[in-house]
Amino acid sequence: MHTPPDQARSPKHAAFERLLKLLRVKQGFQFFILVCPDPRERDRLIGQLAATPEIAERPTLRIDLAEQGSAASAPADVSTLEDRLHAEAGENGLVHLVNGDGWLNPDRLSELNLHRNALAARVNAALLWWLPEPTVVSLAKTAPDLWSWRTAVVAFEPAPVSELPALQPEALQPSGFMVLQQMPQQLREARIAELQGMVDAVGDPEQRLALVLEWADLLISLGQLSEALIVLRTDGLTSAANAHQEDARALVQGRVADILTTRGELDEAQRIRTEEQLPVYERLGDVRAKAITQGKIADILTARGEFDGALRIRTEEQLPVYERLGDVRSKAITQGEIADILTARGQLDEALRIYTEEELPVYEHLGDVREKAITQGKIADILTARGQFDEALRIRTEEQLPVYERLGDVRELLVGRANLALTLLQRAAPGDQAEARRLLMLALDDARRLKLPREMHSIEAALASIDSSE
16 A cells, blocks of 8 residues: 655655754754744644754743733733843743734834844844744834844745646746756755855845845745745845846746745736736836736636636737747747647647647757657647547657656656556556556655655545555
8 A cells, every 4th residue: 555655755844854953053042934824733843843852952932922812911012022031031942932923013023123132142042933924024024134134934835735637737937947956955955045144145136136036946946935935025025126127026026926826826926917017018018028927817817717818818919929029939838828728628629739730840840859748748638538548658658758858857757657657547457557556656756856745745646546446
């Protein structure tokens, strides 16, 4: 039987291990911001921390900052909190400050900003502020000096949502993302630590913005979407405001919208696209950036099942722009996205025609083997839906997977293996189930290594279905 991965492989555990490492490398005053939306999960993590060797030996204090309820006993102001921390925190202690989203109003944030030096001098302990994401963004804006003193922001990601039966290529693709995912995890984590120390020291706003975007992309590549969102909404928007690029804020907001789309927060993502990005590109006359942003809106409409609106954008707004620009590659990608919508609507004949006659020849002409392989995978999806399993399997094994192996594209390789396994399970010939399990285990190992929680979740679900059928 397949055994689900233990906690040591979960994304939350990766964040917990990072927190432990930071707590162990330094004693005395530290200022941690911990993002965890679920109070029960927060309390479980606090308990887990208290039971960890080394950490368990340190004095621990919990201060509840809730001001509502019969048991509320929050400090009246920052000075009172500082006095209590000085008296009770203990030497090299750990202080958990919980339920502070209401207590940290703008006045107290400003006061906390002014008290930062006294706090660091009087409190020889690690302060662990457990806060929701909006409060963290407010803290960065209202108390910028205190924010610059943060030891780290550590976000405990929510559990991944259920996936569709077939794994799809990642929607979130910031610049250089595929290259980042091929970097060893330790190198990415080391670069994140380096960037966190560099950003505040860089004076040039354009250079600072570039570093912040790199920081966010690294976090995204590790699946740390909440931390990436905080970085973009704090350091990113601040850097953009000081940069001389007219589209700097729109660029950062686009990254924010990418993350929100991936997390399923489609209303806010669409608002950013239509209110924060499109007007900027229209004013600047940047027709390419406008077309790309409209394509992102079409992605959201497609995710909602609003296919007519998505098709209108693809055919009336995007395709004409790429035709005028002579951008054959972007035109082919857009035609493929039109075919994706037609596939979702069950119009398989027309979708197959576009893939084979409009899209594939362009990639063959350009020598773009990766996009060609992705398109062949979509053709295999249609053949599978029609029950033409043998030809679908031939395409996946002979046309698709060898390309990803040659390119060293581990993510697309694991997705291809998983989809090949799902096709084998549908064909259900003798030996198919055993081969499907082997492919899924290979894919799961790669998903764990790359820290892709949604892919892990989908592959584990497929393995569980095999187990239940045995």
